[in-house]
Amino acid sequence: MRFQNTVLFFLLLLILSVNAQQMEEYTHPWEGKIENSKIFNFTVAIKNLQSGDATFKISNNQSIIDYRFKTNANGQINIPFAENLLFEGTVAPNKKEINGFIKSGLLLYHLKLRKVKNDSFVGIWNILMVDEQKSQKFFLSIENGSGNDYEAYPVFGDNRFTGTWCSNFKKQNSHIAFNDVKTGLLFKGELLNNKIQLGIFLGSHLISEINLTKSTIDWKIGGFNTDNKKSILQLVEMESLISKDSLLNTHGVLISRNGKLIYEKYFDGYNENIPHDMRSASKSISSAIVGIAKDQLLFKNVDQSIFAFLPAKYQTHKDSLKAKIDIQSLLTMSSGLDAIDYGVNANPKSPAVEDNYQMAEDMTTAILSATMINRPNTNANYGSANPYLLGVAMDSLVSEPLEIFIDRNLFQKLDISNYIIQSDLNGRPYFGGGMYLTSRDMLKFGELYLSKGKWNSQRILSKKWIESSFENYRVLENTKDKNGYGYLWWHHTYKVNGKSIKSIEARGAGGQYIFVIPTLKTVVVITSGNYRNGKTQQPETIFEKYILPFVPN
Incomplete structure (x- = not known):
């Protein structure tokens, strides 16, 4: 009996010691190593x-x-x-x-x-978007630990992967679990004495297991070299400035002239096989999908009200003014809804719905609930809510999953297969931005518009839609440069050797640009990683100072 009591006592101590593990003890940077570079x-x-x-x-x-x-x-x-x-x-x-x-x-x-x-x-x-991990280092930052509460953020040594968005942090005894909302990867860890054993899963299926110990030195992330091919065009000054970090975080520069690739350079370990996060530059691809639907007569005119395409539960938001929100107003950022990206304005006048609706349980309701600050088709203010509603409309029109429609009618015809589409919380392709395309495929998309909707002599978009897309409808009032705007395409004018050169552009946060210059029969693609340092518009400097002077007129 005494022996049994002793055993029970020690078992109780063991259980208490496991339950007593507090996340404060593990709030620390951790590091380990992925077992091989192609595990993902x-x-x-x-x-x-x-x-x-x-x-x-x-x-x-x-x-x-x-x-x-x-x-x-x-x-x-x-x-x-x-x-x-x-x-x-x-x-x-x-x-x-x-x-x-x-x-x-x-x-x-x-x-x-x-x-x-x-x-x-x-x-x-x-799944991590790169063809092979150049670094097998893996890091885990455990933050805000208190009792059983914590946050955990995995960081890969290869920063060409755009990072995780983790949530749903759980702890039970010595075990923790959380998931990456973006990729769907699941992380499960066991808290041990001065180490963490972390498993990475697809559903319930183990991909890899990593032993983590506390980091004692600063993390080393990125900094990879790129083996480049020779290009016809030489841009020595630009390349020198990029290599010296004077043109920070430039990942790729491609130029086509008369439909031929004349310059292609990659930096920081990027190459022609890695799909790059386009951010809002893929709004222009969303515009193309609307054009394809229009060309296929899936809807009649761009002046049709958005409420003609919305399910019954959203009709309660319709009033005499909101009923005038039509397809064209959404394409030109002029719905009049107070769903504006005030991040592009130094002096915001009111809280931005843009910051709130994206995480709403029902994004459509959140956007349609916004107040009207202008009549539709009068004033333009840049944001992602307008194209989001376009995605809802297009999803209602097609008879197959919207992503299948996009692939069959656009990407397959452009011979684009290595790409990723970001969805909204309902699993629908998010028309506000977030596609991942390789730089070469971004160039193809620009060439499609330069050639008035044809690719390899095949008609993909009507000439009329391209011309309508490239019109300058009105000024984006919440932008510093007061850019003109088309159907989800930016307008800008550059000065080179005393000449004005007009460019039509797809633009995305961090410095993702597709420049289409019809007068020069040229398309330029620049991808970058300047997401939080105020250098989002750096590609415009590169384009004006280091590319345009060397493109033949």
Whole structure:
């Protein structure tokens, strides 16, 4: 009996000691090492598609997921292969490839699975967006620890991955768990004496396990070299300034002239295979999707009210003024709603709905609930709420998932397959920005507009839509330069050797630019990483001072 009591006593001590672990003890920077540089580069395979009893497989250096699913005869594939993870796609008419998306977190990763043998289709899924981790270092910042409360933020040594957005922090005894809202990755850790054992999961499937110890020195992140190909055009001064960090965080510069690539350089470890976060530059792609829908007669005119496309539950927000919010007003940032990005204005006059609606449970309600500060189609103020409503409208018009419509009608025709679409909280493609395209594919998109809607002699967008998109409708009143604005395209004029050169531009935070210069038959793409240092518009300086003087007139 005494022995049993002793055992129970020590078991109680052990339980109390585990429960007594307080997160204050672990509020610290931690670091470890990923087991290999391609652990997050997955091979995705669909096998035995025609048998009616097919398999969906995900693997890296080991099998991660092996999921059986039933097929149907219409060529549509929908595979819920793990909790909150889904593959949807379509078999090409020639039966040689499958185009589709893995829905993981807020991201829709496009995959092209090519037929390799018999009835097998294979493709690659780079969940961290890079083709290989150049650094195997992994860091974890545990912050604001108090009792069982904490926050945890994973940081990869390869900063070409744009980072995690973690939430849902939980703790039970010695175990912690949280997830990355963006990629859908799940993190589970065990708190041990002076270390943390952290597992990274796809649903319930383990990808990698990392042993973390407390960091004793500052983290070293990024700083990678790029092997560049030779270009026809030489921009020596620009390259020198980039290498000296005088043109900070420039990731890529590409130039095409008369449809031919004449300059292509990458920096900080970037290359032609890495999709770059376009931020709001992909608003211009959203404009193209509206144009395709219009060309296909899915709606009649751009002067149709947005309420013609909204479900019944949103009709309660309609009044005599809001009823005048039409497709064109949304395309030109002139809905009149107080859903403005005051971040581009040094002296905001009122709180920005822009800062609040994006995390609302129902973004559409949050936007439509905003007050009207102008009549539609009169005053333009830049923000993301207007194009968001366009996405809701387009989703109501198409008979298939909107991302499939986008892929089939735009990206497949441009031979673009290595890309990612950010979704909203409902899983719908977010028209306010956030696509990831490679710099070469951004250049293709600019070329499509330069060539008035044709690509390789194929008509993708009508000439009329391109011309309407490039019109200068009105000034963006909440921008420093008071830029003119088209259908989600910026206008700007540059001075070079005493001449004025007009440019039509897709622009995104951090310095993501597609410059289309019709008079020079030139497209320029610049990607950057200046998200929080006030250098978002640095590409304009690069373009005006170091590129335009060397582009032949």
